[in-house]
Amino acid sequence: xxxVIHAQNVSKxxxxxxxxxxxxxxxxxxxxxxxIGPNGAGKTTLLKGILGLAPVDGELSVLGMNPKKNREVxxxxxxxxxxxxxxxxWMKVHQIIDYVKGVHPRFSEEKxxxxxxxxxxxxxxxISSLSKGMMVQLHLSLIMSIDSRLLVLDEPxxxxxxxxxxxxxxxxxxxxxxxQKTILITTHQVEEIEEVLTxxxxxxxxxxxxxxxxxxxxxxxxxxxxxxANKDAAMSLGPLHFRSVLGGFxxxxxxxxxxxxSELGKTTTPGLADIFVAKMQQxxxx
Amino acid sequence: MKNTLIMKCSAxxxxxxxxxxxxxxxxxxxLSLLVTIFCLGFSFYWLFxxxxxxxxxxxxxxxxxEFMYANTSLMLMVYFFAxxxxxxxxxxxxRKSKQILFFRSMPVSESLNVMMKVVVAMIVIPxxxxxxxxxxxxxxxxxGSIFFVALNDSSQIVFPAxxxxxxxxxPLQIYLDNLQGMFFVLPFIGYLLLISAWAKRFPMVxxxxxxxxxxxxxxxxxxxxxxxxxxxxxxLYGLWWAEIRSTFGLRVVFEFEWQHLMPLLKSxxxxxxxxxxxxxxRNNRCEI
Numbered sequence: 001x002x003x004v005i006h007a008q009n010v011s012k013x014x015x016x017x018x019x020x021x022x023x024x025x026x027x028x029x030x031x032x033x034x035x036i037g038p039n040g041a042g043k044t045t046l047l048k049g050i051l052g053l054a055p056v057d058g059e060l061s062v063l064g065m066n067p068k069k070n071r072e073v074x075x076x077x078x079x080x081x082x083x084x085x086x087x088x089x090w091m092k093v094h095q096i097i098d099y100v101k102g103v104h105p106r107f108s109e110e111k112x113x114x115x116x117x118x119x120x121x122x123x124x125x126x127i128s129s130l131s132k133g134m135m136v137q138l139h140l141s142l143i144m145s146i147d148s149r150l151l152v153l154d155e156p157x158x159x160x161x162x163x164x165x166x167x168x169x170x171x172x173x174x175x176x177x178x179x180q181k182t183i184l185i186t187t188h189q190v191e192e193i194e195e196v197l198t199x200x201x202x203x204x205x206x207x208x209x210x211x212x213x214x215x216x217x218x219x220x221x222x223x224x225x226x227x228x229a230n231k232d233a234a235m236s237l238g239p240l241h242f243r244s245v246l247g248g249f250x251x252x253x254x255x256x257x258x259x260x261x262s263e264l265g266k267t268t269t270p271g272l273a274d275i276f277v278a279k280m281q282q283x284x285x286x
Numbered sequence: 287m288k289n290t291l292i293m294k295c296s297a298x299x300x301x302x303x304x305x306x307x308x309x310x311x312x313x314x315x316x317l318s319l320l321v322t323i324f325c326l327g328f329s330f331y332w333l334f335x336x337x338x339x340x341x342x343x344x345x346x347x348x349x350x351x352e353f354m355y356a357n358t359s360l361m362l363m364v365y366f367f368a369x370x371x372x373x374x375x376x377x378x379x380x381r382k383s384k385q386i387l388f389f390r391s392m393p394v395s396e397s398l399n400v401m402m403k404v405v406v407a408m409i410v411i412p413x414x415x416x417x418x419x420x421x422x423x424x425x426x427x428x429x430g431s432i433f434f435v436a437l438n439d440s441s442q443i444v445f446p447a448x449x450x451x452x453x454x455x456x457p458l459q460i461y462l463d464n465l466q467g468m469f470f471v472l473p474f475i476g477y478l479l480l481i482s483a484w485a486k487r488f489p490m491v492x493x494x495x496x497x498x499x500x501x502x503x504x505x506x507x508x509x510x511x512x513x514x515x516x517x518x519x520x521x522l523y524g525l526w527w528a529e530i531r532s533t534f535g536l537r538v539v540f541e542f543e544w545q546h547l548m549p550l551l552k553s554x555x556x557x558x559x560x561x562x563x564x565x566x567x568r569n570n571r572c573e574i
Contacts, residue, residue, distance in 0.1 A: 051390075053390060071395075072393050072394070072395045073393070075390075075391065075392065075393040076393040079391060080391045081391070082387040082391070083384060083387060085384070086384045086385055086387040086388045087385070087388050088305070088385045088388060088389075089385075090304070090305060091304065095304060098297070098300070099297050099300070099301055100392065101297075102293050102294060102296060102297025102298075102300070103293075103294050103297045103298070103392045103393065103394050104392055104393060105393070139388075143391075
């Protein structure tokens with residue numbers, strides 16, 4: 001099966017500073033991939049490269065095309081929401097629907113009106129009069145009405161309250177996603193997308209530090225809760241991350257057999273946020 | 287589902303007009319309304335307060351044409367400022383706004399985007415001017431007819447004027463002249479678009495400040511018999527405009543002569559190069 005995104009030795013320099021350093025990864029169709037990294041990790045630069053908004057060095061193909069050279073054709077099959085509140089505020093809701101209908105060959109007005117029916121957004125409202133949450137609802141309705149093969153979301157829920165954030169991902173999963181579509185999400189709110197993802201890429205300082213499916217993550221990482229008595233024994237196994245908690249210690253291990261660890265204390269599967277912190281710290285220490 | 291290029295162009299043009307509706311539609315309409323009110327007030331004063339009949343040269347057609355020409359002169363100035371502002375800022379403003387992220391998520395090439403801005407300048411604006419002129423002429427004919435009827439001059443009522451139709455043909459003539467004239471303006475359009483695509487700050491100041499500064503330097507150099515050719519270039523371009531001045535609604539029908547051919551070709555060539563450079567910059571500068 002042809003990869004939706006294929007990156008080989010992708011690099012990007014701003015002057016002498018390397019923002020992306022020989023990145024390699026592939027994303028298969030039907031996946032929901034989280035691209036997660038701290039500020040300045042290179043996420044947005046990588047997304048710009050994928051969307052053909054900025055040139056990158058190395059080999060990068062999206063849906064079998066060079067995103068920079070074939071941007072117009074590519075964008076017919078790739079949708080993106082980059083940041084919240086980027087809709088033109090001087091337009092009215094019905095005008096923006098007309099505009100997208102005019103320029104996008106894969107847009108369905110019928111679908112869009114169906115999505116909007118479940119919101120409080122009125123056709124005659126100007127976009128500037130909508131709340132930030134409603135703006136995101138409108139943007140998502142427009143984007144979900146495009147029959148695209150790849151959807152790229154760059155911090156799509158930044159600044160939204162918890163209700164809108166939950167609704168956003170629920171809509172995305174229930175009304176948009178199917179196994180023919182691929183979604184690439186970057187966000188800082190790791191916990192929120194944890195349940196949604198099929199795959200995960202951690203990026204830091206322009207390098208990929210983890211590229212794995214969620215099943216592999218569950219098998220590969222173990223969180224161990226140990227008491228003082230077993231601390232040294234656990235530390236000798238080389239935890240990725242270690243922290244003190246009330247009445248003991250929590251450690252995250254990578255690639256260690258669960259059975260061996262469970263003899264020292266209680267083992268669980270760590271949350272993405274904890275794995276993220278552990279991997280980032282590992283890179284700092286190395 | 288099948289979108290044609292025409293649909294894309296139409297959606298882009300609609301977007302441009304909507305985004306700049308204040309400077310392209312509302313302000314010109316408001317000013318035209320002011321001119322209309324002023325002209326009507328003047329006519330009322332002349333006919334009913336001074337109680338003087340208009341001279342024999344003041345036919346309905348003639349009066350309405352005067353009325354329309356007054357409006358055209360004003361509109362040409364309004365649209366000159368509106369277009370200058372539009373062209374020098376349209377490719378700058380969207381680089382500075384996050385809204386560009388939405389427009390760039392749509393399958394519209396930069397070539398189409400920039401070319402639609404050229405179409406706005408060369409076709410949409412003259413067409414808006416035509417529509418406003420026709421509306422003003424219609425108001426002139428209707429209101430003028432009422433005046434002439436009030437003066438018991440039945441020969442000047444609306445139907446003879448309409449059958450003559452001169453008042454509605456002249457705006458069309460102005461429109462066609464403007465369309466031709468815009469080809470000579472193409473270097474100016476291309477120049478402003480290039481500045482708009484290139485400037486990191488204050489595009490309007492750069493667009494007018496840099497040539498003025500260069501002309502001033504040229505003037506100073508001229509004092510010691512040196513030149514960098516800026517004044518000559520600006521003078522030459524000014525002369526081209528003077529050649530076609532009749533095309534801008536100044537009551538003389540523009541007739542193409544062979545001597546216009548070279549300036550026309552040069553204008554199209556230089557304008558085309560500047561527009562191409564703007565498109566190249568849009569494709570190769572990634573500020574977002």
